[in-house]
Amino acid sequence: GIVQFKKVSIYGTKVPHIPKELFIDMHALVEFNLHGNELERIEEGAFDNSPNLVELHVYDNKLTHLPNNLLNKLVLLESVYLSQNSLCVLDEDTFKGLSKLKVLHLENNQLETLPAHIFNDQDSLTELHLKNNKIKHIPEDLLANVKSLKEVYLSINEIEGLPRDLFKNTPDIQVIEVSDNPLRTLDNIFTGLSKLKKIILSHNQLTSIPDGIFSGLSSLFELDLSGNEINKITPGIFKGLNGLKSLELRSNTMTIIEPSSFDDLPSLTSLSLEKNKLASLPPEIFHKNLELMSLYLSENEIEGLEKEIFSNLANLKRLDLYSNRIKNFESATFKNLKQVESLYISNNKLHTISPKMFEGLTSLTDLYISNNPIKSIHCEPFQELSSLYSLIIEDVHLESFPSNCFSSMKNLSTFTIRNSKLNVLKKGNFAGMDSLKNLHLTNNHIKNIEVGAFEGLSKLESLSLNQNHLTEIKADMFTGLANVDLLILSENKISSIDSDIFALIPHLRHLYLNSNNLHKFKGDEFTMIKNLTQLDLSRNAIESFPSDIFKTLTSLTTLTLDYNKLKTLEKGSIPVGHQLEFLSVVGNDIDDIKSGTFDDFESILNLDLSNNTLKHINYDMFQGLRNMYSLNLEHNEISDLNPNVFDNLPELRQVRLAGNKLDDSVVEAITRKYPELVLNDI
Structure with a gap:
């Protein structure tokens, strides 16, 4: 029976309450999934008869609290998913005794506080997810016993500060994410975290970074400080980050980068400085970043660049200088950038493409020169670009x-x-x-x-x-x-x-x-394009066509004649296209369609007559359209529509009638007569 089940999943239902007696004698149960059930309450003891549970999923429900001893007998639990509920408070003993717990998901709840000793028994915990709550204060001892912790996620909360010793007892931690908080200052919270690989502190309210705060983080390869209010970068900030690969500093208020600020980052491959207020850069600022592959300097106020600023970036592949105030690039500015593949210099103040401007860019494949007041182009700089694959010149005065x-x-x-x-x-x-x-x-x-x-x-x-x-x-x-x-x-x-x-x-x-x-057409305009499949003649002033104008277009499948002056349609108004499948005559002030108009249009699948002035639809109008699947009659003036009008259209499956003057009784009659017909947007 049920006692032999090892995995049980109940999800996507409406089960507001789990009573204590619901899962009696389920001792073999290892994984229990209750997500997405609009669950509001679980009685204490509901899981007591499943002591072998290793994985518990109760996410995406409506729980506001957990009974004190709900999980206490589940001593083998390794993963608990309580995210996407409405939990406001957790008792200090909520996870008591769960010494084997490795992964805990509490993100997307309403938690405002956490008891200082709530994780005292979680010395095996490796992942702690607390993202998107309302936490304002983190107790200093919160992680004191969580000695195996490798990843902690605290983003999208209301945290203004982190205790200095918060990570003192988590020497194995590798990922710390605290983005999207009102965090204003950083103390020496990273001391001793030699295994830390990733720090995300984006979108806080940091105005400065203390010198040496990252010292000793020899394993760190990603640091994200974007979206703060940092206005100055000094040489001591990144001391000790010899292994850092990616540094994000975009979207700050930075006006100054002091010389040698990036000298301690010899392994850096990606540096993002876009969306700041930089007007200039020190001439040797990147000289120690020999491994740099991507450099983002867009959306600053840079007016000029020193000639040798990129001279040591032999491995650079992408350089983004979009949206600055650069008026000219000196010859040899890019001379040593022989690996650069993408260069963005749009939205600057360039007046000309001058000789030697692109000297050295022998590997460049993508060049963007949009929105500059360029009035002249010298051909010489383009002779250097033999590898170029894509060239875009937009918004220029050329x-x-x-x-x-x-x-x-x-x-x-x-x-x-x-x-x-x-x-x-x-x-x-x-x-x-x-x-x-x-x-x-x-x-x-x-x-x-x-x-x-x-x-x-x-x-x-x-x-x-x-x-x-x-x-x-x-x-x-x-x-x-x-x-x-x-x-x-x-x-x-x-x-x-x-x-x-x-x-x-x-x-x-x-x-x-x-x-x-x-x-006006002579009739021979299209005689030489026999392979044409799509022709758009919309928004001209066409009143009529010569009878044989499309005769040679034996492959034509799509014809668009929208917003012309066709008025009344009759046999010959639209020259026959024997393979035509899609015909659109939107917005032509068509007030009548004579019998026989579509006699030779058996191949039509989709006909669009919307935004005309048709008042009546009769049985003979669409005679010949035996294969038509979709008919659009929206936004006409139709008030009279006999339900029998579609009898000679056996393949019709979709009709659009919105924006007409039809009574509800007419629509109901059509629906009764053609139950398989989809009447859209009435």
Whole structure:
């Protein structure tokens, strides 16, 4: 029977009360899981008949207190999970006798205080979780007998100070987390903790760190002091941290870093100083950090950098200087950074990309130069960047750039120029960029593209020219783009398209022409793009189409015609696409759909007619759409809808009708007639 069970789980139910007699004679039970049951009360003695319990889960319930002797007979317990309850107070004898307890979870409760001797019998405890309570005071003797403790978590409480001798008897401790508290000062609380590996003190109210406070922590590899109010770093703070790998100092109020402050950190690989108020840095501040791989200096007030500041960082891979006030980088600033792969210099005050600026960055793969008042680019600095994989130039005042400027970047895969004053693309602009796959030229002032501008881009797959000033698409404009799959020309001023242009892009499958001035078509515009699967013509001024305009688009599956001027739909209004599956004609002021409109559209699966002015829906409107699965009629003016209207649509499963003028009785009638039909958002 039940006495043989070793593991029992009861979770996800509503069991507000566990009586003493509920689990009689369960002596073999080793693991008991009661989580997520809205449990409010457990009677004293409820677990007395399970003396062999090793693991107890009572988390995610509504317990406000525990009976004094609830756990006292469970002397074999090793893990107890009491997190995510509403415990306010714990009795001093709550864990009495549990000498084998190793893991204790009390996080996410309402605890305000802890009895000084509550853990007196827990000399085997290795993990103590007290995160996210309301604890204000930590008794000095709280951990006096917890000699095996390795990890303690006290984050998200209301602790203003930690007793000096709190960790005096925990020589094996490895992790101390006390983030998100109003902690104002640190005494010498880490003395003798030679095995400590990780200290998290982020998001407190520390204004200064005493010199030598971390002395002797030879095993420490991670120290997080971010989100405090530290305004100054001095040389003695990090004394003795020879093994430290990661130092987080971001989001403080730091204005000064004294020379030699990081000299005692020879093993440091990651240093974060972003989001401070640093205006300058000592010239040799990083000279002893030979192992540094990631350096974060973004969102400060740095106006300039000493020429030799990075000269000893031969192992650096990531350098972030985003959002400062840097006007210029001297030649050779990056000369010795031969391992750097990512450089962020966006949001500064750079007026030009000067010669020798990127000298030495032979391994650079990602370069971000956004939001600088750059008016000119010298080509010489880009000749150094043969390994570059991604180049992003955004929010600059650039009007043009010389031909062959980027010809040495043979490995570049993604090139972005966005939000600039670039007004013309010249022949040779992209020469030599043999590996380029994605070219984004978005939100510029481009109004002219010279013949041959894209020559050499044989591997290009995606070209974005949206949000420019193009007025027409001419033949030969896209010479060299034989493998382009995606072409975005939306939000220009295009009013005409030369049909021959698409002969140069035989593999084109996705074409976006939305938000232009297209309204008259000759009928041959798309005859040369037989592989097209997606076409967006929304937000133009289209009133009608030539009857055969889509005839050659035998692969077209998605057609978007939103916000045009189609008005009334009848047979031929939308030229037939034999493979068309998704058709959207949102916001066209369509007030009527004539019988036969969709006679040849059997392949349609999804039809969107929302935001039009349809008043009536009749039986013949959707004739021919035998495979349609989803129909959107939201936000029309429909007041008359016969329940029989969907009889000839055998595959229909979803109809959206929100924002119309239908009576509840009509909706109920449809629901009764088509019980499997989902009527969304009515």
